Amino acid sequence: RSMRISNIIPICYGIPGLLAYCLVIYAMYGVRRVLNRSFIVIFVLTALINIATWINGWPSLRLQNEPLFFFVFEFFNDHPLISDVHNFLIAHFYFAQNVCVFLLTADRCVVIFSLTSNTLWWNKGYVHIALISHLVCLAVHLWAR
Structure with missing residues (x-):
């Protein structure tokens, strides 16, 4: 049978979207270092999460109605x-x-x-703010389950 x-x-x-993300990440790190470091780090984190979302969500959202991939759901069962873990990560x-x-x-x-103002606090703390934000998100999600 062919895919739907x-x-x-x-x-x-x-x-192609995944490949474009890889190309953009390479360009940001390797070729064009004119952007703020905080933007590059946060963008790369966002790109990695988007890639992981797409890869992790693919089996449950798209392949559930493809007979060729029923073995994936048998494995999950x-x-x-x-x-x-898969459902939590979705x-x-x-x-x-x-x-x-x-x-x-x-x-x-x-x-x-x-x-107009000094933003040294952001340049020093954006990694901590990002980490704390994701940990709070994780904690709230675990608590809500």
Whole structure:
């Protein structure tokens, strides 16, 4: 049997999208170091979370109606811990994407305000703020389950 068109279309844009993310990350780190370090780090974190979201969500969102991939769901049924982790990560990555949007917005606001004020606190603390934001997101998600 062939794959459904509703699954082929996301593959056609998903795989090039993943490759484009890799190209952009390479360009940001290797070629163009003119952006703020905080923006690059937060963008790369966002890209990695988006990639992980797509890869982790693919089996549960797209392959569940493909007979060729039923073995994936049989594997998940035979290994409940892996299934639980997979299902947890589906929701958590979506929460983490929202945290990344918050961090990117905060970074851009700091850059705008840096024209009129001292933003040394952001340059020294953005990694800690990002880490704490993701840990709070994880804690809330674990608590809500």
